[in-house]
Amino acid sequence: MSNLKKTIVDYICDLTIKNRSSSHILITADGKIKEWGGDLELYGIYDLNIDDNIEEKITFLYGFFPLTEESLILSCIKSDSGISTDVHIFHINDDILILFLDATEKENQNIIFQQKANDLSLLRDKHSKILDQYLGKELSEKLLELNIQESGELKYVSILFADICGFTSYSENHSPQDVFKSLNTYLAYMIQPVLDNAGIVDKIIGDAVMAIFGVFPSNVPPAIQSVQTAFKIMENVKTLNEERKAQSLDTFDISIGIATGNVFLGILGNKNRRNISTIGHFVNLASRLEGEANSKQILVDENTYKDIEDLQKKFNQTQLTLKGIAKPSLVYSYEEK
Incomplete structure (x- = not known):
């Protein structure tokens, strides 16, 4: 001893x-x-x-x-x-x-740590601004126009979940600066198609996006809006990956799950920050489908498939046993080539 x-x-x-x-x-x-x-x-x-x-x-x-x-x-x-x-x-x-x-060396280390902290803070601010752009005041003003009952209401919508595959392991082995920079880049390419197709970005959960279609008035069925968005996300990310490969940067693919049906819809928050809240089987189903999807794959439920008309030919039928759902579910799959 x-x-x-x-x-x-x-x-x-x-x-x-x-x-x-x-x-x-x-x-x-x-x-x-x-x-x-x-x-x-x-x-x-x-x-x-x-x-x-x-x-x-x-x-x-x-x-x-x-x-x-x-x-x-x-x-x-x-x-x-x-x-x-x-x-x-x-x-x-x-x-x-x-x-x-x-304490010269110690002070130099403190300066380096402080610089890294400042850089990380700037990246977080940038990330926050991106979130506010899609979840903030502009959305709040649009939601005010919908006159959704304070007690909530039942609404037929499509729910889309999209996840950046492999990003969690990437974040564990790279600096915060690289992680936030890459995340913000991919999120921008994923979120814009949602907005272009009259969707609402409900949540950004780490490296995943949840979007709702069918809340804002439109002549296009929510299922078609959501599937068109999914295709555009895949296309955007493919283009982004080609650009990043040319720069020797890490690349990621996307997995997407979509379900369509009646959900309980409500609005939470005040006039400056109002968020959609959705509860119901089809929210959980969309999340389960995304969890089962492989990279570059879109999985949709039967309701979505029935509503997408000419887009049906792009999908193949399959059956999956999904977590929390006892019986095998009829699912339709699209895989990017």
């Missing part, structure tokens, strides 16, 4: 003072200098004399003496020479030791 303790102590010592120039000043309890050592000139400390008042010699220590605490640590203090130092002040019997440790 003693060898283990020595190893731990040696490690802590190396971690604390290795490659860090150290200096010290020993003073009396009332702040009179008794002795000193090390490269104090590194910190702009010159011409010390026995019995000098420490606060008169080192301005950034003014007001700390007499020391009432057992110990005190001042982190990354800028010295008179411009060098940053960690200052450790602690009692030794009746005296006080002031220990200076060069």
